[in-house]
Amino acid sequence: MTRLVEVPSQFDDRSFDQFASAFAEATKDGERLLFDAHAAEWASPYGLVGLLAAGQAARGAGGGSGGGGGGGGSAERPLLTAPTHADVLTYWTRAGFFREAADLFEIHGKVPRVKAADGSDVLLPVTPVRAAEDVHTVVSNIQQRASAILASELGLDPKATMGFAMALSEACQNIVEHAGTGGWVAVQAYHWRRKLAKRVVVIAVADAGVGFRHSLEPTQSKRFGARWGDAAALEAALIQGVSRFRDPGRGQGLAGIRRYLARWDGKIAIRSGTARIAIVPKWDDDVPLKDGLPAFPGAQVLIIIPEQGSTKP
């Protein structure tokens, strides 16, 4: 039997919990999964890398381009029905989604032959991150393209480009150092009409690895006692700069990202397990910490840097 997981028609961080709920329900009995994206109208980079993470988890330890999965599901490849809308299909292809999805899913639907990142809005197509070398490639590829976008379209000081590359590097390293599996990153610039009516640059990073709670449990669970869980682990990592390593220099990455975002009025949100934490700028109405969400493996990171100037909601 095949279990259906519906991909939201507008698939982004806001609809991700709906997706995670369907995923959690469908994976209960270990049956093969069918991810149904035929009605998808739009997906953010967060949605795309999140969908790959779900495919990775559903495939279990069978492999795939993201490395071994963390979900423990069926080794048989899950099914994916591609979006039927031509523009959506083209965009997903251009964003590099299908290049990565081909190894994880049995894809149903006609995928157009469009080169990934063939457009100015895709700063970095969906890119696998498995090892330190992949982070080098990501940082090297992003700098030239991001420099133009950050300075000319977002009004950031040209000096901010290096900080952006640093933030991206640290977000990707989280996968390499803590996930226990591979993951994906995507960077895109777009006009965010719904929230800001401004241009934004978005970094999305996702994996289906062990997640923050599991990573920090050996060193942190006693300190938190009964409070220990996904929310406490995220709080420890993002707010307190705690790392699973005892080396005193560890934990710099997320702290550095926070500093960068504070300077440019940006936002970070991290979802792991059943919790989600966010550093919420004034222009956003997100909730700082949510617990009791539908369980989803690994960690999913969202970073948003808005066009500079007034960012009133």
Place this chain on the structure above:
Amino acid sequence: MIQHIDVHAVLQESVSGIYTDLVTRPTGRVVRECIERAMATSAGDGAVARIDFTRVGCIDYSCADEIVAKLLRSRPGVLVLTGISDGHREAIEPVLAGHRLAVLIERPDGTLEAVGGPDAAAALLEELVVRRLAVRAPGGTFTLT
């Protein structure tokens, strides 16, 4: 004698001939170990080493910690960073401040600036003058002797 270490050359020789960025902990570890070996073959404790970051693209917080902070903690000698861009500094300064460490940055005009934790920075400049490794110029700036 002041030892000169070209970080870009170390990166190209030890990690990759392609990349110019100092990112990720494993890269930082390899580069630091190469620098440590080069320094070990040079003069003994208390020597001055000029670590040149010219042609290094981005340096992230992990590499700043793995290279600069760990060199400062392990090496009793004096480190002087040169070729430091604003972007490099953005990574190095908060990392050192978090450790309450300080390092010397040599500006293009040869003047020195101690960056990192404020107390450590002040103490570092003071120590250099006492050890006669640096002198205070009339304008309040410091230069290596």
